Each structure stands twice: as C-alpha cells, then as structure tokens.
Amino acid sequence: MSSRPMSCDKSELRTLFLFEKLTDDQLARLCLEGRVELFDPGPVYTEGDPATCFFVLMEGTVVLSRRVGADDVEISRTSQRGVYAGAFQAYLGDWARGATYNGSMRVTEPSRFFVLPASTFAAIMRDWFPMAVHLLEGLFFGSKNTQQVINQRERLLALGSLSAGLTHELNNPAAAAVSATAALRERVAGMRHKLGMIAAGRYEPETLRTLVDIQERTAEQVAKAVPVSPLDASDREDELGDWLDDHGIQGAWQIAPNFVQAGLDTDWLDQVAAAVDEQTLEGAIRWLNYTVETELLMNEIEDSTTRVSTLVNAARQYSQLDRAPFQNSDVHELLDSTLLMLSGKIGKRITVVKEYDRGLPPIPAYPGELNQVWTNLIDNAVSAMNDGGGEGTLTVRTALDRDRLLVEFGDTGPGVPPEIRNRIFDPFFTTKPVGQGTGLGLDISWRIVVNKHHGSLDVRSVPGDTRFQVRLPLTAAESDADEPDIEPQRVSQTSPEAS
Structure with a gap:
C-alpha cells in the first residue's frame, strides 16, 4: 500500500454527504484527529487484517471484494464521493474490538480518502450521537439475535420433519x-x-x-x-x-x-x-x-x-454426532445419508438419479453443516416438484469443476421465475404459504457454503430444469466464524449450465 498524507480542509469535508450537517467545531475535530491520504492504484486494506481505520472516499474509484476460496469476488465498484468502508462498526464497543476487515478494498486510480482511526471514530460517534449509537447497537444486536433465534427455529423445523420421516x-x-x-x-x-x-x-x-x-x-x-x-x-x-x-x-x-x-x-x-x-x-x-x-x-x-441398522447408521452419519466438526469428508457418503433420511419425504412418485463421480477425493469440510445444505436443497426441489404435480426426477450429480468439487441438485419442477431469482438467497424470502417456510433455508445454505466453506452456491433455472450448484474447494481454508460486514454477491443465472 502506497499513500501520501495531504492537508485536511474542513470546507471540503462539508461537501461529503456524511458530514454536511456537522458544525464547524465538529469538522475541525475531524481534521484534527483524522487525516487525508492519497493512495496510489493498488490495495488499501486486505481482508483479515485488523480493522484499524474508517475510510471515506473523497476522489477516485474504489473496488470492494471478498475472498471466496482461491478467488477474489468483486462486490462493488464506485466513484461516488462520500462512500465509506472499513471499520464503520467500530462504535459497537467491545464487540468491535479486535475485529478484522471482512473484505478487501483497492483503488484503480490515484484516490483520496478521509481516514479516521477506528478508536477515534468510535469516540466521536459516542460523543456526538449517543442516542443514534444506542439505536444502532440495538438494531445490530437485535437483528443478530433475531437471526440466530430464527436460524435455530429453522433447524428445529428441519429436525422435526427429519424425525417424523425417520x-x-x-x-x-x-x-x-x-x-x-x-x-x-x-x-x-x-x-x-x-x-x-x-x-x-x-x-x-x-x-x-x-x-x-x-x-x-x-x-x-x-x-x-x-x-x-x-x-x-x-x-x-x-x-x-x-x-x-x-x-x-x-x-x-x-x-x-x-x-x-x-x-x-x-x-x-x-x-x-x-x-x-x-x-x-x-x-x-x-x-x-x-x-x-x-x-x-x-x-x-x-x-x-x-x-x-442402515437407517441408524444413516442418522448417525447425517447428524455427525460421533464425528469431529471439521474433517476430510466423502461427499457421496453425506449425500447418500441425507437422501436416505429424506426418502420418506421424497416419496415414490419422484425418481432419484445419482450421477456420482466416485473418483473425487474427500474434501475438508464441516460434514454436519453440509448435510443441512443438502437437506435444504433437496427439500426445495421436492417441494417444487410437488407443487408442479407431485411427480418428477431429482438428479444429484458430483463432478470436478476445475479446482473445485461440484455438487448439483437438479429437479424437473416448474423452475424459479426470473423476477425472484435474485432474491431467493435473501433472508426471510419465501414463496411458500404462511406457516410452511421461514425463508431461511437457502440463506442458511448460502452462509454455510460461502462463508464457512469458502465455496459458492448458484442457481440456474428454466421450466423443467432447475439446478442448484454447490462448488467447494478441494483444499482446506480458514473458515469465517463471524457474520461478514460485506458479503459476496449471491449469484443467479438465467439458463442451465451445459454439461
């Protein structure tokens, strides 16, 4: 990272939408405790580094990205003055201490930023906007707790359905x-x-x-x-x-x-x-x-x-109660145990086709959580085919896709309409009737695959051919334990992948 300090002009700060309502004294404090820096093209900060600064773009172009497996996935690119990134949740107090950047930022041309140390940003927020900080803390932790409770509810619903079937x-x-x-x-x-x-x-x-x-x-x-x-x-x-x-x-x-x-x-x-x-x-x-x-x-x-005995072994394999949480796992064993556990729900009118590449190696994974992903995707496929008449074919395919392992779930249901395709991975979004879905199955699956396994989860759909594709890295990568501040884009396509 190459940067040069520059003078701070409080009148220029006032032109940024974040600071336009501040008093002269407040702007003077910002210039006194913050700084203006000019960055040459290249990285500004890197995902995983300590979150030490809050950045506000004054001039130039920024690119935000997240690391997904071996790739950097671009989240956004903008030249809008006043956009911000970095340690913008430093005001959360103890929760934000020791936080790291959950994404990377680089500039594509010489770019100026107003930079505030995270500790200073937190102090200024609490001094100037104490009520807003309390409201923001309540919103952040309330949403986080709500998400956890509903995630647990989603798991309990899945467990209840699984127990009934078993x-x-x-x-x-x-x-x-x-x-x-x-x-x-x-x-x-x-x-x-x-x-x-x-x-x-x-x-x-x-x-x-x-x-x-x-x-x-x-x-x-x-x-x-x-x-x-x-x-x-x-x-x-x-x-x-x-x-x-x-x-x-x-x-x-x-x-x-x-x-x-x-x-x-x-x-x-x-x-x-x-x-x-x-x-x-x-x-x-x-x-x-x-x-x-x-x-x-x-x-x-x-x-x-x-x-x-087979059902008991499948239940043990599915729950992973006697296994280490992170280990090298054969995805075919996980898929077979999940299909067996859900056989009652799949029923006899839906044909299950397995197209496994048995030559694929075991992968480092959290098997219990991958089983939850398989459950959610199979459940969605079965529900789609039931809505389309109750008959169809569920195809489960594994293959090597360049340097990743592909697990694909295909169904012959009516497909995902284009107008909602970009929303299906959003939390609480569901097309099921009230009481039949929480709208978190795909969101949880996306988080497990992308955040925890550094993989990807995509959907490609036309009527009669919908494919949810999970790609997982073949080698171990450090998992994310916390929810990210910036998430990789949730990708949807409009046509099935040729195979």
Missing part, C-alpha cells in the same frame, strides 16, 4: 421383523411336529439321511435364490402346482409360491420323491416346506434388521 422409515422394517418373528415361531413349531411324525414313521436310516441332506441343500438354495419377474414366477408356480397335484399333495397353491421364491423346481421335487415312498411323500414335502418358510422368514428378519 420414525416412519424405522416403523416399517421393525413391524416386518415382529411379524416375521411371530410367523417363524409358528413354522418352527410345525417343523418340530412334522419331524416327530417323520421320526415315528417307517423310514430307513438311509432314507432319513437323504431327507436331511435334501433339507440342507434346500436351505442353501434359499440363500442363493435369485428373484424372478412376476411373469416367470407365475409360470413356475403353475409348473410346480401341477407336479404337486399329480403326486396327490394337498394345498399345492400354498406350497408352490414358497418353492418358487426359494428357487426350487420340479427336478428338486423329483429328488425328494425318489428318496421316499409314495405314502410318506406328502409329509416329507410339507416338512421341507417348513424348512423353506423358516429360511425365507429368517431372510426377511435379516433384511428388516439390516434396514433398521
């Missing part, structure tokens, strides 16, 4: 496991009874060994059974039913579907018939049917409990 998803496999367990108990009791009848019969030891061998191979076959189409299953049931009827087996219509589901055929039944005589064939078939049913029921119980 409860519904857990109830289905749990109920299936309970039902299958009760049925299994009946089948095992029937198997014991049938085994007793076989043991009391006149079977040769070799015949019993053959039956036990067939039973073992039957159990193995059930585990290896491959699902068949409904049409093939119907044909096989007819074939097995005919075999059972031809051999005098009662209730063939009940037994045949079990054998088809287990992957058994008439050749297998011929082996059973060859191992026993005609009088004991029906008892042997029913005993083996119990074996098939118990194996199928145990498979159902295993599937149900596995589903419960």
Whole structure:
C-alpha cells in the first residue's frame, strides 16, 4: 500500500454527504484527529487484517471484494464521493474490538480518502450521537439475535420433519421383523411336529439321511435364490402346482409360491420323491416346506434388521454426532445419508438419479453443516416438484469443476421465475404459504457454503430444469466464524449450465 498524507480542509469535508450537517467545531475535530491520504492504484486494506481505520472516499474509484476460496469476488465498484468502508462498526464497543476487515478494498486510480482511526471514530460517534449509537447497537444486536433465534427455529423445523420421516422409515422394517418373528415361531413349531411324525414313521436310516441332506441343500438354495419377474414366477408356480397335484399333495397353491421364491423346481421335487415312498411323500414335502418358510422368514428378519441398522447408521452419519466438526469428508457418503433420511419425504412418485463421480477425493469440510445444505436443497426441489404435480426426477450429480468439487441438485419442477431469482438467497424470502417456510433455508445454505466453506452456491433455472450448484474447494481454508460486514454477491443465472 502506497499513500501520501495531504492537508485536511474542513470546507471540503462539508461537501461529503456524511458530514454536511456537522458544525464547524465538529469538522475541525475531524481534521484534527483524522487525516487525508492519497493512495496510489493498488490495495488499501486486505481482508483479515485488523480493522484499524474508517475510510471515506473523497476522489477516485474504489473496488470492494471478498475472498471466496482461491478467488477474489468483486462486490462493488464506485466513484461516488462520500462512500465509506472499513471499520464503520467500530462504535459497537467491545464487540468491535479486535475485529478484522471482512473484505478487501483497492483503488484503480490515484484516490483520496478521509481516514479516521477506528478508536477515534468510535469516540466521536459516542460523543456526538449517543442516542443514534444506542439505536444502532440495538438494531445490530437485535437483528443478530433475531437471526440466530430464527436460524435455530429453522433447524428445529428441519429436525422435526427429519424425525417424523425417520420414525416412519424405522416403523416399517421393525413391524416386518415382529411379524416375521411371530410367523417363524409358528413354522418352527410345525417343523418340530412334522419331524416327530417323520421320526415315528417307517423310514430307513438311509432314507432319513437323504431327507436331511435334501433339507440342507434346500436351505442353501434359499440363500442363493435369485428373484424372478412376476411373469416367470407365475409360470413356475403353475409348473410346480401341477407336479404337486399329480403326486396327490394337498394345498399345492400354498406350497408352490414358497418353492418358487426359494428357487426350487420340479427336478428338486423329483429328488425328494425318489428318496421316499409314495405314502410318506406328502409329509416329507410339507416338512421341507417348513424348512423353506423358516429360511425365507429368517431372510426377511435379516433384511428388516439390516434396514433398521442402515437407517441408524444413516442418522448417525447425517447428524455427525460421533464425528469431529471439521474433517476430510466423502461427499457421496453425506449425500447418500441425507437422501436416505429424506426418502420418506421424497416419496415414490419422484425418481432419484445419482450421477456420482466416485473418483473425487474427500474434501475438508464441516460434514454436519453440509448435510443441512443438502437437506435444504433437496427439500426445495421436492417441494417444487410437488407443487408442479407431485411427480418428477431429482438428479444429484458430483463432478470436478476445475479446482473445485461440484455438487448439483437438479429437479424437473416448474423452475424459479426470473423476477425472484435474485432474491431467493435473501433472508426471510419465501414463496411458500404462511406457516410452511421461514425463508431461511437457502440463506442458511448460502452462509454455510460461502462463508464457512469458502465455496459458492448458484442457481440456474428454466421450466423443467432447475439446478442448484454447490462448488467447494478441494483444499482446506480458514473458515469465517463471524457474520461478514460485506458479503459476496449471491449469484443467479438465467439458463442451465451445459454439461
């Protein structure tokens, strides 16, 4: 930074809109405690440096920018006299002490500024405008507290919706496991009874060994059974039913579907018939049917409990309760857990398409907060498609976009109208009916992606093709813990990106 001090003229200060109502004594104090400096083209201050000065442009051109990942994003460019930047919230007292510049300022031509040290600016504000300072403090901290409370409310609403969906998803496999367990108990009791009848019969030891061998191979076959189409299953049931009827087996219509589901055929039944005589064939078939049913029921119980375990693991992955807040994370795991947690809300009429680039590396991130972003974007996409008729396709895509990781959520809803596209990331803006949205979902997502992860969040939309695109850096960057005084521009586009 190259600058030269210049004389301060209080009459010139009076021409600036900030100072036009000040008295001569007040202007004299400004000239006494402040200074006028001429800056050569280049940086005036840099984001992250201690906020030591309040700058008022007197002549020249300034450019304000914010650091987003590896890029400097230009916020504004102006030559208007009297515009100000820097430590303009120094009057907030203890909160402003130790503050840093939340953006960078540079000049594109030799430019003059009136410069006040932050401490002096704070003292002057409190001496001259004590009531205004109290009002400004109330406005600033009140807005900040309101934002925090409503942010928390937004998270609680999302948690409530998530809990309801998770409860519904857990109830289905749990109920299936309970039902299958009760049925299994009946089948095992029937198997014991049938085994007793076989043991009391006149079977040769070799015949019993053959039956036990067939039973073992039957159990193995059930585990290896491959699902068949409904049409093939119907044909096989007819074939097995005919075999059972031809051999005098009662209730063939009940037994045949079990054998088809287990992957058994008439050749297998011929082996059973060859191992026993005609009088004991029906008892042997029913005993083996119990074996098939118990194996199928145990498979159902295993599937149900596995589903419960998967949901619990997804909930743990989604909440990140057992993980470090900042870590290298696989975005695909985060996306899968979020999709699973929201599967109840997505429903069966919306098709989910995953276009993942599995070669992408883990990225440094706050995974719990990224899951909140995914939740908000998926929720918006589903709501848009529900408003458009309740059917559609949700496409989740990941790719490498130059030096960033791209996560894109596409939906086939009616799109974002051009007249509101530039407002959708604004706090409290919502198109949902009263009581159905706080207008903070996209604002929170934008802050998490841009402020905390130094990424970007854009939207590209035409009817039938809306894409929210999250770009995240591949390498770690220091996150912003505080709300910025100047935020990067929230970008919207009018057409979908070619891919």
